[in-house]
Amino acid sequence: MTKLAIVTGAGRGISEAIAKRLSSDGFSIAVVDIDGKNAKKVAQQINQNGGNAKDYNIDVSDRDSVFATVNQAVKDLGELFAYINNAGVAFIDSILDSSPSDIKRLLDVNLLGTYWGIQAAGTQFKKQKSGGRIVNAASLAGVEASALQSAYSASKFGIRGLTQAASKEFAKDQITVNAYDPGVVRTQLRDNIDKKTSKIKGISVEQQQKDVLKEISLGREATPEDVANVVSWYVSSQASYITGQSMLIDGGMHFS
Numbered sequence: 001m002t003k004l005a006i007v008t009g010a011g012r013g014i015s016e017a018i019a020k021r022l023s024s025d026g027f028s029i030a031v032v033d034i035d036g037k038n039a040k041k042v043a044q045q046i047n048q049n050g051g052n053a054k055d056y057n058i059d060v061s062d063r064d065s066v067f068a069t070v071n072q073a074v075k076d077l078g079e080l081f082a083y084i085n086n087a088g089v090a091f092i093d094s095i096l097d098s099s100p101s102d103i104k105r106l107l108d109v110n111l112l113g114t115y116w117g118i119q120a121a122g123t124q125f126k127k128q129k130s131g132g133r134i135v136n137a138a139s140l141a142g143v144e145a146s147a148l149q150s151a152y153s154a155s156k157f158g159i160r161g162l163t164q165a166a167s168k169e170f171a172k173d174q175i176t177v178n179a180y181d182p183g184v185v186r187t188q189l190r191d192n193i194d195k196k197t198s199k200i201k202g203i204s205v206e207q208q209q210k211d212v213l214k215e216i217s218l219g220r221e222a223t224p225e226d227v228a229n230v231v232s233w234y235v236s237s238q239a240s241y242i243t244g245q246s247m248l249i250d251g252g253m254h255f256s
């Protein structure tokens with residue numbers, strides 16, 4: 001029986017690429033998204049390409065739904081091996097103008113959604129006595145915070161902290177926990193960031209994108225597949241000795 005990978009936010013963007021890559025790596029895939037239509041479409045595409053996928057329509061900020069989805073996916077698709085906490089949201093605003101409801105919603109989805117995923121996956125791995133892999137979406141903004149992205153940056157710094165704490169707690173059970181930090185990946189989330197940032201700065205979207213491009217050493221934005229390559233490696237046997245780490249995938253934007 002193939003091993004199961006649960007991928008949150010997999011209805012589009014980076015996570016869709018991760019779900020498809022892990023399917024070609026031989027995993028059964030639970031495609032989890034708050035957008036049920038997109039989740040169904042991605043699961044269908046995976047199945048049409050010879051994979052084995054099922055869609056689950058939940059909001060990852062709801063802890064009970066996250067636990068129920070892990071239980072159901074294991075019944076539907078088999079033993080859990082990898083849990084990819086990739087669902088996330090972003091908004092652009094100054095600290096002074098950010099609304100309490102936007103801030104709370106972002107932290108609920110990005111930080112607490114990841115927390116619930118770690119709890120649910122960790123519980124399942126312990127039940128299976130199997131070990132396993134947890135991989136979390138952080139960001140370049142979680143390594144070096146961005147202006148106009150205070151709540152987002154805080155959530156992503158938090159995810160790197162959670163990743164380290166979970167890696168230390170889970171290591172004795174052979175569960176590894178790692179994160180990845182994309183720089184600029186052209187998705188709907190990034191389109192929205194560019195639109196709002198350029199509006200606040202009073203420049204065109206094209207100018208905003210050109211300015212950002214100048215900061216990328218390799219001279220191009222990342223593709224979702226660039227990120228999926230790293231996640232594929234994190235869950236492979238080659239990364240079995242790697243835990244508590246977060247890897248920048250930014251084409252050379254930040255050097256530490």
Ligand SMILES: NC(=O)c1ccc[n+]([C@@H]2O[C@H](COP(=O)([O-])OP(=O)(O)OC[C@H]3O[C@@H](n4cnc5c(N)ncnc54)[C@H](O)[C@@H]3O)[C@@H](O)[C@H]2O)c1
Pocket residue numbers: 008009010011012013014015032033034035038058059060061086087088089090109113137138139140181182183184185186187188189190
């Ligand atoms: N695109 C980038 O440049 C970039 C850079 C760094 C980090 N990231 C991170 O990568 C991840 C994916 O980003 P993306 O660019 O593909 O975004 P995206 O907006 O294109 O896709 C996000 C997906 O998550 C789903 N989602 C959102 N809230 C959810 C919730 N509460 N429950 C379940 N699903 C939910 C959406 O429906 C969507 O399918 C995010 O965590 C993001 O912060 C993206």
